[in-house]
Amino acid sequence: MVTKVVDLRSDTVTKPSEAMRAAMAAAEVDDDVLGADPTAQRFEAEMARIMGKEAALFVPSGTMGNLVSVLAHCDTRGSEVILGDNSHIHIYENGGISTLGGVHPRTVPNNPDGTMDIHKIVAAIRHPDGAMYYPTTRLICLENTHGKALAESVCL
Incomplete structure (x- = not known):
């Protein structure tokens, strides 16, 4: 046991x-x-x-690590990140990426186990021809541990 x-x-x-x-x-x-x-x-x-990297950076929290990572990839204000609608960054950290980085979230529904349908992710990616009208998709965030899904599965 x-x-x-x-x-x-x-x-x-x-x-x-x-x-x-x-x-x-x-x-x-x-x-x-x-x-x-x-x-x-x-x-x-x-x-x-x-x-296997050239260098690493210590940050004191997962929130800061997520923020640094999103901002490193979405280095242009008005960038877009595709996230699960139940993901940690979207639910708990959206204010940081939008306020500090000018990053727009675009959500894709999470499956009950926290994964996302690849076809829905691909469909959410903005076509570059719309860059004048829409944010440019620069990042897709996938969670390797999904706390909301874990918490929900534990509570069932």
């Missing part, structure tokens, strides 16, 4: 263990804004290595 529960709803429901608290208290720190924090530097270097 499994007794441990892993809660993937949000990074804000995770509580650090005593070992995690001790590691945080003992971590060597400096000014990360100036690029002088050795712990953040090691963490970013290790994540870049694991992911």
Whole structure:
């Protein structure tokens, strides 16, 4: 019988263990804004290595990570992102992408398990000929864990 529960709803429901608290208290720190924090530097270097990337950036929350990612891909105000209508970014973070980035959300219905129909995604992509009248589709966001679908399936 499994007794441990892993809660993937949000990074804000995770509580650090005593070992995690001790590691945080003992971590060597400096000014990360100036690029002088050795712990953040090691963490970013290790994540870049694991992911096979040139570099990585540490952000303190999933919300900030989503915002940075959307803004990196939708670097022109008036860009459009296709999202699931029940996705975390659309339900909980839409204000950041629209206010800070001028990014327009365009939703596609999520299936009960959180996935989206590929044909509906393709149909939602704006044709470049309409760029004068409509936002330009620059990004499609797919969630690899879908908290709303997970929460709904747990509640059923």
